[in-house]
Amino acid sequence: MSFPWAEEYRPKHPFMRWLDDRLPLPRLVYGAVGGGYPVPRNLNYFWNFGVLAGVALALQIVTGIVLAMHYESNAETAFNSVEHIMRNVNQGWFLRYAHANGASFFFIVTYIHIFRGLYYGSYKAPREMVWMLGLVIFLLMMATAFMGYVLPWGQMSFWGAKVITGLFGAIPLVGEPIQQWLLGGFAPDQPTLTRFFSLHYLLPFVILGVVVLHIWALHIPGSGNPTGVDVKSAQDTLPFHPYYTAKDGFGLGVFLIAFAILLFFLPNYLGHADNYIPANPLSTPAHIVPEWYFWPFYAILRAFTVDFILPAKLWGVLAMFASILLLFFLPWLDKSPVRSGSYRPTFRIFFWILVADVLILGFCGGMPAEEPYVMISQAATMYYFAHFLIILPILSMVERTLPLPNSIAESVLHGEEEEAAPIGVKPATAAE
Amino acid sequence: MATVEHSEATAPTGGDGGIRRRDFINIAAVSVAGVGAAALLYPLINQMNPSADVLALASIDVDISSIQPGQAVKTIWRKQPIFIRHLTPQEIQAANTVNVGDLRDPQTLAERTVEGHIQWLITLGVCTHLGCVPLGAAEGENKGEYGGYFCPCHGSHYDTAGRIRKGPAPTNLEVPEYAFTTDTVVRIG
Numbered sequence: 001m002s003f004p005w006a007e008e009y010r011p012k013h014p015f016m017r018w019l020d021d022r023l024p025l026p027r028l029v030y031g032a033v034g035g036g037y038p039v040p041r042n043l044n045y046f047w048n049f050g051v052l053a054g055v056a057l058a059l060q061i062v063t064g065i066v067l068a069m070h071y072e073s074n075a076e077t078a079f080n081s082v083e084h085i086m087r088n089v090n091q092g093w094f095l096r097y098a099h100a101n102g103a104s105f106f107f108i109v110t111y112i113h114i115f116r117g118l119y120y121g122s123y124k125a126p127r128e129m130v131w132m133l134g135l136v137i138f139l140l141m142m143a144t145a146f147m148g149y150v151l152p153w154g155q156m157s158f159w160g161a162k163v164i165t166g167l168f169g170a171i172p173l174v175g176e177p178i179q180q181w182l183l184g185g186f187a188p189d190q191p192t193l194t195r196f197f198s199l200h201y202l203l204p205f206v207i208l209g210v211v212v213l214h215i216w217a218l219h220i221p222g223s224g225n226p227t228g229v230d231v232k233s234a235q236d237t238l239p240f241h242p243y244y245t246a247k248d249g250f251g252l253g254v255f256l257i258a259f260a261i262l263l264f265f266l267p268n269y270l271g272h273a274d275n276y277i278p279a280n281p282l283s284t285p286a287h288i289v290p291e292w293y294f295w296p297f298y299a300i301l302r303a304f305t306v307d308f309i310l311p312a313k314l315w316g317v318l319a320m321f322a323s324i325l326l327l328f329f330l331p332w333l334d335k336s337p338v339r340s341g342s343y344r345p346t347f348r349i350f351f352w353i354l355v356a357d358v359l360i361l362g363f364c365g366g367m368p369a370e371e372p373y374v375m376i377s378q379a380a381t382m383y384y385f386a387h388f389l390i391i392l393p394i395l396s397m398v399e400r401t402l403p404l405p406n407s408i409a410e411s412v413l414h415g416e417e418e419e420a421a422p423i424g425v426k427p428a429t430a431a432e
Numbered sequence: 433m434a435t436v437e438h439s440e441a442t443a444p445t446g447g448d449g450g451i452r453r454r455d456f457i458n459i460a461a462v463s464v465a466g467v468g469a470a471a472l473l474y475p476l477i478n479q480m481n482p483s484a485d486v487l488a489l490a491s492i493d494v495d496i497s498s499i500q501p502g503q504a505v506k507t508i509w510r511k512q513p514i515f516i517r518h519l520t521p522q523e524i525q526a527a528n529t530v531n532v533g534d535l536r537d538p539q540t541l542a543e544r545t546v547e548g549h550i551q552w553l554i555t556l557g558v559c560t561h562l563g564c565v566p567l568g569a570a571e572g573e574n575k576g577e578y579g580g581y582f583c584p585c586h587g588s589h590y591d592t593a594g595r596i597r598k599g600p601a602p603t604n605l606e607v608p609e610y611a612f613t614t615d616t617v618v619r620i621g
Contacts, residue, residue: 066479088483091475249461256468 003222005234007036032219038237039244040225042412046120047223047244048251049113054211055252056106061204063099064148071151073197075190078153079278097267103145104270105259107293110138119351121228121339126221128331133214135327137207144203145291147196150188154275155285161188161196163288167301170317187281227411228339229404236408287368295365296358297323300384302369303377319381326388333388336396343402347395354387491621493613496552504569506557509608509620513557515569515581516618519592524550526579527593537603541593544607554618555594555605559583566590566605581605 009027011017020026030036070089072081085092114134117123123131146164150157165188169179184191222231231237238244262269270292274285290298297320304315341348357380364377405411492509496516499505504517519527527541545553557565561583567573568581568590576582577598578591588599595604610620 062476066476069480070483084483084485088485090478090481090483092479092483094475095479249465 003038003231003234003237005237006031006038007239009034009036032215033245034241035239037219037222037240038231038234039223039240040231040236040408041238041243042225042227042408043223043244043247044226045247045251046112046116046226048248048255049109049116051248052109052251052255053106053113055255056102056109057204057207057211059102060099060106061208063095063102064201064204066095067099068201071197073151073194075153075193075279078151078193082152094263097263100271101259101263101267103148104262104291104293105255106141107145109255110141111293114138115355118354119341119348120224120226121334121336121341122224123331124334124339125331127218127224129217130214131331132328133210133217135324137210137214139324140203140207140210142294144200144207145293147200147203149275149291150193150196151200152275153193153279155277155279155283156272156275156288158188158279158281159284159288160290161192164290165192167317167320170311170313172314188279224339225408226340226342227405227408228343229406229408229411232407233409289366292362292366295363296361297365299361299365299373299377300381302365302374303381305374305378319385323381323384326385330388330392334392334396336399336401338401338404343404344395344399345402346399347392350387350391350395354384357383357387491619493617493619495617497616501551503571506569509556513565514608514620515553515555515557515594515605517553517555517569517594519551519553523579523592527591527595530591530595536596539593539595539604544593544595544604546610546612549612552618553592553594554610554620555607558606559585559588559601560596560603560605561586561588561599561601 009020009030011020011026016026027036067085070081070085070092072078074081082096085096087093089095117131117134146160150161161183165179165182168182169175171178180186182192183189184195225231272289274288277285289295300323301316301320304312304319306312308315310318336344336347338344341351360376361380361384364373364380367373490510492507494505494507494514494516496505496518499516499518501518501520502523504515507514507516524541532538532540541553542550544555545551557569559566562585564583564585566576566581566583566588568575574582574584576589578589580592580594580597581590582588583590583599583601586600588601589597590601590605591597593604594607596602608620610618613619
């Protein structure tokens with residue numbers, strides 16, 4: 001961390017000094033998540049979700065390694081090995097439900113983390129690299145989650161694999177060879193299952209590596225904050241430990257309570273009953289949908305129904321990938337110098353419309369591909385792209401933003417004075 | 433509330449030795465986290481123990497009516513070999529004439545068999561040295577110097593009661609838990 005007031009690591013215990021001289025690992029930890037990392041003092045609870053995503057990743061890796069001890073990546077036995085985990089393995093039901101619902105929670109906290117970034121302008125200079133590495137993590141998560149969902153080899157697993165690899169089949173000329181290369185055959189079968197298992201085990205560790213880069217890149221400028229104002233002096237910051245370890249600890253407790261409720265009382269709420277039917281290559285489930293966290297993208301995929309120069313199928317695939325790749329350019333699409341949505345009254349309205357738009361897309365993605373859902377998806381897809389390609393660039397030029405506080409410390413103290421004042425009376429400093 | 437007032441009174445900022453509310457909250461929160469972590473550790477460790485389907489195979493019934501005196505059969509129990517040996521009167525006598533006090537692992541044949549079924553020697557076919565399967569159950573195999581079993585890996589000799597007599601093995605061949613459900617059927621495990 002570059003702030004000159006960052007505390008240097010000075011271990012008291014002779015052993016820690018000895019260790020730090022030879023392997024500065026304690027120094028790294030101290031500087032990254034300890035007392036040596038100064039953080040803006042005004043972070044709200046939306047800043048918990050990065051840590052929560054990290055915890056979710058750790059949870060997925062731990063439960064996943066344990067499940068791999070019992071799972072068999074064989075098309076004949078995979079389905080039964082999952083049932084074996086549920087019925088025979090000691091606490092296997094707990095581990096599997098924790099892993100399956102852990103994936104959902106990973107996506108919940110990641111989506112909140114992303115929308116936090118969108119609202120507070122976390123993608124803007126000097127944090128563009130943090131944002132883009134985050135998007136890489138998001139893409140890797142989607143690949144990992146998709147392949148993990150194939151492993152139980154139920155009906156949804158099989159047909160999910162078929163449909164998603166079919167997306168690549170839409171690419172002109174090379175599409176079909178690519179699809180066959182991905183599957184290792186003409187339809188999902190043993191080769192598909194084995195490679196998906198191998199990659200599903202590998203990718204989380206790739207994610208972990210990119211997470212390290214994500215945090216590294218974050219710690220160059222330091223964390224953003226709800227005002228979007230740069231840190232100016234030591235007064236603006238607090239050491240990460242104990243202030244934000246405590247705040248994150250509280251958030252983690254709330255997160256775990258919500259997770260436990262789903263895990264113990266509604267473990268199949270987010271799943272599909274069809275996936276408890278063994279894979280059958282001759283019969284497609286009546287209503288095939290991906291896991292909920294893919295619904296918005298699934299809606300974009302299905303929104304294209306008319307051939308226009310290119311086939312509709314290709315448009316859908318292009319739009320779906322573009323909806324994420326577009327976000328890589330966000331730091332240069334939104335050029336407003338004001339980061340935080342709190343000081344951008346017009347942006348704020350459009351931000352909430354975007355949230356609603358994505359929720360609508362998600363809802364339509366979970367519905368059958370019929371009217372009116374297709375039409376709604378089409379309108380919502382159009383708005384999604386318009387938000388980033390038209391509204392944000394124009395807004396960053398014409399919007400009249402609110403005056404920013406001079407410093408983080410001032411914004412915080414200002415708030416306290418206002419709170420301390422009697423109701424209906426404005427404190428003198430605030431009235432200025 | 434008295435304690436709170438007390439602690440506030442005795443713990444000024446940066447107080448020395450006084451217990452503050454913050455200390456209590458800190459210890460309580462870390463303790464809860466510790467208990468939670470330990471509770472999470474339990475399933476993560478216990479999942480490696482034998483699963484229900486493995487334990488379900490933990491006992492077997494064996495029909496021993498066709499085993500003639502002097503013969504032995506190998507069967508499998510918990511994925512391990514079991515020797516069921518029908519001792520001849522001479523073998524029983526040989527086992528009983530040994531001075532038990534001289535043995536490395538002192539046990540009589542009667543202690544190693546079930547009352548009324550002294551001619552049935554049922555042991556694990558696992559050498560107590562390092563786990564090899566001893567010879568001597570099948571016809572023509574080396575029964576060792578004492579006419580029982582011989583482990584080819586490191587040369588342990590077992591007598592007709594499956595007791596260690598010579599070689600590196602520390603204890604007699606293990607006798608599993610078993611019972612005769614009828615005169616010709618034995619339930620092992």
